[in-house]
Amino acid sequence: MIRRIGSMFILGLCSASALAAGPGYRPTFHPEQLKGPPAGRPNHVLVLGSPHLSALPDSFAPAQLEPLLGRLAAWKPEAIAVEAVSGLQCDFMRRHPARYADSVGSYCVDTGPAQAATGLDVPAANAEAERLLAAWPATPSAAQRRRLAAVWLAAGERNSALVQWLRLPIGQRIAADGLSEQLVAYLDKRLQRRDESVLVAATLAARLGLERVWAVDDHTADSPTPKALEKAAGEAIAKAWDNPYTRARAAADIPLHADLGKPDGLLAIYRAYNAADAALQAYHSDFGAALVEPSPQGFGRGYVGYWETRNLRMVANIRDVLGQAPGMRMLAIVGASHKPYYEAYLNQMHDLQLVDADDVLR
Template sequence: MLPLAISLACLIAAPPVGAKDPAVTFDPRTYHQVHIGEPTQIMVLGTPHLSGTPENWDPSVLEPLLDRLAGFKPDAIAIEALTGPGIDTMWAYRATHPDVAATYGGRAMALAGMSRVTLAMDMPQAEAEVRRTLAAWPKAPTPEQRRRLAALFVAAGDPNSALVQWWRLEPAERKADASISKLLARELDAFAARPNENHLIAARLAVRLGLERVQPTDDQSDDWDPAMDQPIKDFMAEPWLAELLADPKFKALAEASRNLGTSDQTLATYRMLNSAAAGRLDADGQWLNMLNRPSPNQVGRRRVALWETRNLRMVANIREVAARFPGRRVLVIVGSAHKPWFDAYLGMMVDVQVVDTAGVLAR
């Protein structure tokens, strides 16, 4: 037993293979090349919010973009939408976050309420049933099964994933039944008609790739102090913001949703938004300008801190999604202002490879 004890003692005392000098500050990026298997590839697509497109805008101009995103072959698609638990929490705390709860959770809550006519489930019950259903999901589900899963997604506060199921049905099968009331069927079609990247890029791409859902990863719980409302208005009324918005380079970023008139123009706009230069220009314009000048009650620094808070919470949600797909591919679709921050934070993750979006779009 003595030789074995000595061997064990040596193993305990010896540093692990590849360990760095303990005096050197830890950096999780040193783990990038030591994991077993392929890295998890995450690509962040920065997008203009399509709600800002002109009236009568034609979504078909997105097809070349969808072709290139499909070529990335993501196993999961994360979107800038609140999760069901996030919506439920924000609604419970709507007295604290009244505008956020109504703006980002109100529609999902209303749709979820419609689903109770047929399912009789609250959001937590529906979320649990979604998980059970997907765990036993057949390779060839019936239309009835897809309609029920669509209704469950709605009830769980995830109408974007409900659209994936709705659109995977043949048009004649997108109808009311025991799971979906006539009202909910009509409202799903109305919801789908809204110009939104979560529908027109993420859900459409999920359908094309045969995915069953998209993955909500937004977070709006950063705690803004209402006492800062007037100071931030005063700060934003200072000349620096008007000068920034008048800068032709920054104007191209701010007005990107209006530069999607043709397929070629759309692809050029997305290539521009996802370039390193655009990311730096956006970050410096919006956020450095709040840090490098005086502001009332340090409101500029407060605003940047909360922007970082939101980005970190969103990236944590994306990381949680990626944890389900080790060594595979995750596409993140998010407002372009978030992209440089997401790329930087995700680049810190131990087994993640951040994919060059501009390179994919250039193909």
């Protein structure tokens, strides 16, 4: 993340007096105070701040997610959004390698094998997936599910492909209908990943009878740090992060990780990460600390600019999905540090009501 702040360092040229200035002009228009009511069902969004499961101790096992999955299923979301970059955005970033080569390598799947199997590039596969879903039968055949899984892979939507794979009986998870042996092996291997997009989102979507998940992450604000500034930028941000709030958050994780083996051990982590006081703790340890770090280049301010831009675009992607079918219940699963920004920005939307995660996770 640090390496992507470099192009923003010019923000540091702003004067220190400007940073210390008062609040200045305040607009009189407050969209968050102008909520509906809509003519039909409201849009409800439950933001679930998640640990990255890949970072949990070795004592983590997928079965520990069952208490969480049961509570989320009982809430009955009709759409699930995940912290993943869409195939269409990856296709865009691949066309701009000077800026996004690192991001493509980190966040985008190689769609070459699926394109070879289906004959579809990323834009064509996305269009084909939408065409298939528009005429999707109530009881699709195994062949139709395999075909849609192959198309989702070609579209760069691997988590949606997994939803179709999970909805197939194990005996029907075979190489056919556009799925090559290589793609089957890829799907089977991905099912074993310690990834909340797989073990929570795709798993829950399949259980609820959904046909896809929505990739709403955004990395178009990424940019490489100039080589000459990498060391200084890294040191400035690391120094900002070395603070009592960061240490307190790390200390709070120790007993939570130690209790993973208990029946509700992982649920306790989710409850803690979604608690009301977690938002300010995350801010003070990370973004608030970076905002005031004193480097002349304004490395911290550049990082915060990247972070705010990313979250704004992620929320815009969520709002786009909600606008396609008003009256939706959406579960938005995202890394816990994103949750307060998601909720703050989503709350500004006229036709959207937030759901308290604490009520769902009890």
